[in-house]
Amino acid sequence: MIKAEVSPKLENGSVALMPKKKSFFASLVRQKDLVLITLPFAALLILFNYVPLWGWIMAFQNYKPGLGIFNSKWVGFKNFYDLFHDSYFFLGIRNTLGISLLKLVTGYLGSITLALLINEIKNLAFKKTVQTISYLPHFVSWVVVSGLVYTCLSTDGGVVNEILMKLHIISEPFNFMGTPKLFWGVMAGSDLWKEIGWNSIIYLAAMSGINPDIYEAADIDGAGRFRKIFSITLPGILPTIKILLILSVGNLLTVGFEQTYLLSNNMVIDYSQTLELYVYNYGMGMGRYSFATAAGIFNSVVALILVTTFNKLSKTISGESAF
Amino acid sequence: MKKQISVIMAAIMIASAASGCQSPGNQATGATSGGEQKEIKTFSLYTMGQTTPLDLSNTPVGKKVTEITGVKLKCDYQVGSDEATIATTQTASGQYDDLLNPHNELNVYRDAGALVPLDDYIEKYGTNIKKWYGDDLKKLKDPETGHIYSLSPARKTVTPIYPLYGFYVQKQVLKANNWPNKMTLDDFFAMLEKFAKEHPTINGQKVIPFASRGDRDGSYLISGVPALLAGYPNTGGNYYDADGTAHNFSLSKWSHDYYKKLNEAQQKGMIDPNMFSQTADQFYQNIASGKVLAFYGGRWEITNQIASLENQKMYDQVPFAISVVFPGVEAESYNGIESISAGQGICITTSCKDPVGAFKFLDAMCSEEVQKLVQWGIEGEDYTVVDGKMTLTEEQLKKVDDADYAKKQGVGQWWNFPHPNLDANTKFSDGNYVHPQNLPLYISSHYKDYEKEVLQGYKVSNLYDMLAPMKSSKFGYGWDISIPDSQPELQDAQKKSGDITNKYLAKLINAKAGTFEDVWNEYCNEMKAAKYNSTESYFTQQVQKRIKEWN
Numbered sequence: 124m125i126k127a128e129v130s131p132k133l134e135n136g137s138v139a140l141m142p143k144k145k146s147f148f149a150s151l152v153r154q155k156d157l158v159l160i161t162l163p164f165a166a167l168l169i170l171f172n173y174v175p176l177w178g179w180i181m182a183f184q185n186y187k188p189g190l191g192i193f194n195s196k197w198v199g200f201k202n203f204y205d206l207f208h209d210s211y212f213f214l215g216i217r218n219t220l221g222i223s224l225l226k227l228v229t230g231y232l233g234s235i236t237l238a239l240l241i242n243e244i245k246n247l248a249f250k251k252t253v254q255t256i257s258y259l260p261h262f263v264s265w266v267v268v269s270g271l272v273y274t275c276l277s278t279d280g281g282v283v284n285e286i287l288m289k290l291h292i293i294s295e296p297f298n299f300m301g302t303p304k305l306f307w308g309v310m311a312g313s314d315l316w317k318e319i320g321w322n323s324i325i326y327l328a329a330m331s332g333i334n335p336d337i338y339e340a341a342d343i344d345g346a347g348r349f350r351k352i353f354s355i356t357l358p359g360i361l362p363t364i365k366i367l368l369i370l371s372v373g374n375l376l377t378v379g380f381e382q383t384y385l386l387s388n389n390m391v392i393d394y395s396q397t398l399e400l401y402v403y404n405y406g407m408g409m410g411r412y413s414f415a416t417a418a419g420i421f422n423s424v425v426a427l428i429l430v431t432t433f434n435k436l437s438k439t440i441s442g443e444s445a446f
Numbered sequence: 447m448k449k450q451i452s453v454i455m456a457a458i459m460i461a462s463a464a465s466g467c468q469s470p471g472n473q474a475t476g477a478t479s480g481g482e483q484k485e486i487k488t489f490s491l492y493t494m495g496q497t498t499p500l501d502l503s504n505t506p507v508g509k510k511v512t513e514i515t516g517v518k519l520k521c522d523y524q525v526g527s528d529e530a531t532i533a534t535t536q537t538a539s540g541q542y543d544d545l546l547n548p549h550n551e552l553n554v555y556r557d558a559g560a561l562v563p564l565d566d567y568i569e570k571y572g573t574n575i576k577k578w579y580g581d582d583l584k585k586l587k588d589p590e591t592g593h594i595y596s597l598s599p600a601r602k603t604v605t606p607i608y609p610l611y612g613f614y615v616q617k618q619v620l621k622a623n624n625w626p627n628k629m630t631l632d633d634f635f636a637m638l639e640k641f642a643k644e645h646p647t648i649n650g651q652k653v654i655p656f657a658s659r660g661d662r663d664g665s666y667l668i669s670g671v672p673a674l675l676a677g678y679p680n681t682g683g684n685y686y687d688a689d690g691t692a693h694n695f696s697l698s699k700w701s702h703d704y705y706k707k708l709n710e711a712q713q714k715g716m717i718d719p720n721m722f723s724q725t726a727d728q729f730y731q732n733i734a735s736g737k738v739l740a741f742y743g744g745r746w747e748i749t750n751q752i753a754s755l756e757n758q759k760m761y762d763q764v765p766f767a768i769s770v771v772f773p774g775v776e777a778e779s780y781n782g783i784e785s786i787s788a789g790q791g792i793c794i795t796t797s798c799k800d801p802v803g804a805f806k807f808l809d810a811m812c813s814e815e816v817q818k819l820v821q822w823g824i825e826g827e828d829y830t831v832v833d834g835k836m837t838l839t840e841e842q843l844k845k846v847d848d849a850d851y852a853k854k855q856g857v858g859q860w861w862n863f864p865h866p867n868l869d870a871n872t873k874f875s876d877g878n879y880v881h882p883q884n885l886p887l888y889i890s891s892h893y894k895d896y897e898k899e900v901l902q903g904y905k906v907s908n909l910y911d912m913l914a915p916m917k918s919s920k921f922g923y924g925w926d927i928s929i930p931d932s933q934p935e936l937q938d939a940q941k942k943s944g945d946i947t948n949k950y951l952a953k954l955i956n957a958k959a960g961t962f963e964d965v966w967n968e969y970c971n972e973m974k975a976a977k978y979n980s981t982e983s984y985f986t987q988q989v990q991k992r993i994k995e996w997n
Contacts, residue, residue: 187557187931188534211942273728278719300723301952389665390722390952392945404945409937410530410554 182416195413202417212418215401218307218394222383223375225311233319235364238326239352254327257320265317269385272313276300306391310382325367326360333359365443373430376422398422487803488518491792492542493862494532494549496523505856506827507819514819515810517803519545530554542795544804547596547862549790553930556588556595562794563593567805574812578866582786585922585996589988590930596791597808597864602784604883605870606910607892608745611680612767612780615740617900620766625903627768627912628778631675631707634770638739639716648763651737656711657718658741659729665948668708668955671742672700675772679779679917681924683944684985690921690993692985696947696978697970700772705954709962712955722952736763761896769913777914784916787926792862811863814874821868821881823857829882836878843891846882921992927985936981943978 278296387395406415438444533551537558684692734751870884950969
């Protein structure tokens with residue numbers, strides 16, 4: 124959905140250069156080169172992002188793969204009715220939003236802080252090493268990471284429990300993976316560990332775009348490191364932060380299926396059954412494709428509403444917006 | 447005579463090798479066999495659930511099968527996606543391989559009309575199939591349409607040399623307690639407690655007296671046990687009266703008592719603390735490390751772990767299955783039910799241009815000549831004939847257990863095709879066993895020294911005899927009955943109650959002292975709200991239908 128919103132902006136941008144009230148076709152002809160260049164991408168976009176929407180019809184049917192869309196029975200809004208009358212669905216929403224918000228907060232604070240810290244390192248070799256090490260986990264699959272998490276948090280010689288016991292903070296091993304209320308924390312924590320370095324790259328790029336003259340001027344005025352961070356670096360990357368925030372609001376309802384599926388277990392299921400897991404278990408898992416599609420539509424609609432409202436909000440408050 | 451045959455075979459092989467250069471289509475010309483023109487047909491075969499390469503027709507045994515049946519197989523196997531996804535994509539496109547083993551997705555293909563009913567073909571051409579399947583044929587009828595789609599390979603198996611399921615206990619524990627069996631639940635846990643107290647560590651690792659898989663897919667190994675303790679065989683989430691009435695035992699006294707016992711043991715620190723917060727791999731790793739004294743499970747799940755214990759020479763830690771029952775229970779049924787189960791098997795699809803030819807091939811696979819090849823292998827290489835009796839030399843005995851060799855040779859790889867019952871009571875017309883693993887010679891040679899000690903301890907000649915033999919049943923397994931898509935409410939109730947049970951198993955077993963009954967009541971209320979037993983009537987109806995039609 125988000126990708127779909129980016130390219131119209133480009134077109135809008137170029138259209139804005141034209142004198143107003145000029146007919147649409149005249150400007151189309153004048154910009155035929157540009158139009159030709161964007162045509163393949165627009166085609167791809169339509170093919171992969173809009174054509175599949177045809178499948179949404181399934182949500183109003185009792186879809187059976189063997190019968191296909193043309194022969195399946197129409198059931199109206201029954202799938203949506205079932206969805207909204209299932210207590211597990213609302214539990215799923217709660218968990219999804221809980222985990223998402225927690226991830227959003229820790230992810231943002233973490234990666235911005237890391238970017239600020241890395242930015243302050245003057246030794247180039249050390250800076251590069253730290254940066255590389257911090258973004259390496261991004262390339263490790265969740266299957267491996269979930270194994271690491273389980274091993275580290277194990278009560279049977281897991282490194283976290285060992286450290287806490289050596290420090291005499293706890294007297295016997297604590298079962299992290301078996302404590303329902305800690306599951307959101309485990310999700311946010313493991314995501315932070317995996318993605319912090321990767322997410323900080325974009326902020327580092329934004330920081331390198333800040334004019335060095337401003338720092339020099341601040342030096343002359345006698346500003347210290349912290350003053351420079353808070354008065355120059357942070358305001359310098361604020362537009363980036365805002366745009367990324369708006370874009371990620373659209374992903375609030377997607378927690379990351381792999382991560383949830385691999386980390387959850389029977390003991391914490393009350394806090395780990397997210398919308399995605401719910402759709403997988405009660406939709407696809409039971410061959411209820413229509414039901415799963417209905418849940419998918421709900422997801423898309425909510426995401427769309429969230430992004431547009433947030434964008435509007437940001438536009439009115441600070442004049443910063445993604446589209 | 448033999449020489450003549452081999453000359454002819456050699457001629458066929460050369461000719462078929464030469465014809466192999468031609469187009470691989472259905473019409474490749476064959477060789478002269480006994481003066482008449484024999485055509486080699488090629489059928490494509492898709493095997494669901496087979497995730498490693500499979501090339502049946504290019505093995506030595508496969509080539510001989512082609513000579514006899516005149517059919518070459520182009521095998522395809524499952525890559526990438528899961529079965530459900532593949533089934534959906536294939537049915538959406540309507541393009542299939544000629545032959546298909548739908549494995550767990552039979553319903554999807556059936557509903558899409560992809561499968562050719564075999565009933566008429568069996569009547570007309572199925573001489574071998576009728577001979578080997580006989581009365582079992584009526585059990586293969588699809589419950590929805592009443593047609594036979596595949597000749598199920600899931601039949602009586604070779605003589606087992608180990609119990610299939612049971613409470614597995616380390617050999618040293620059994621030995622220290624003078625080889626107990628058929629214990630009560632209380633005695634069983636008392637035995638584990640005592641042993642763990644005397645031996646707090648094994649090779650420096652802290653002992654785990656009792657463990658179980660508790661992950662998402664493994665919790666049936668806890669929730670399915672109560673009926674076994676009460677002496678009933680595994681028939682899924684229900685047990686059945688003699689007249690076929692289904693009873694869901696999720697909230698029965700059996701379940702209550704078993705979970706309560708586990709809860710008590712947990713309070714004494716006897717249960718693996720990570721039981722519900724570890725992956726299946728971690729559980730199996732614990733078994734392989736030899737620190738778990740006992741658990742409930744199946745032999746087939748832990749063959750790698752046992753091999754690992756053997757490699758470490760930790761023979762005392764190898765687990766053996768015994769039975770545990772509630773007090774007063776006379777007969778146990780841990781080995782379960784012996785039956786044919788409809789479902790997977792090789793089906794002919796509507797894309798097959800020559801269904802009659804394909805069926806004739808399936809029937810030919812059931813002939814004695816081919817069966818000897820695919821079950822025993824090639825005479826002289828894989829088995830020896832002495833006075834008309836098929837037997838194994840020392841060297842050939844080793845080949846039977848060598849999975850790599852079997853795959854290369856192509857022997858024992860044809861399980862999905864129609865075949866006779868493989869048990870010791872089924873024999874070829876010349877009196878030979880249908881499968882080499884039924885030879886008493888094979889069974890006795892199979893046990894290793896440390897296993898022989900257990901055999902002596904229990905005074906049996908086959909470890910399988912430690913538990914009651916598989917039972918016959920009027921309605922088959924019972925657990926193979928699934929709720930169809932036409933009953934979405936029941937499907938939902940079944941799924942939800944299963945999930946609730948999964949969740950509460952952890953809560954019940956980890957309940958703090960004195961709170962077990964409260965958690966149990968909470969569990970009962972949630973189960974009742976999810977209408978956990980609304981499925982009983984459907985199962986009753988299906989089982990009673992089977993009892994009526996099959997007997």
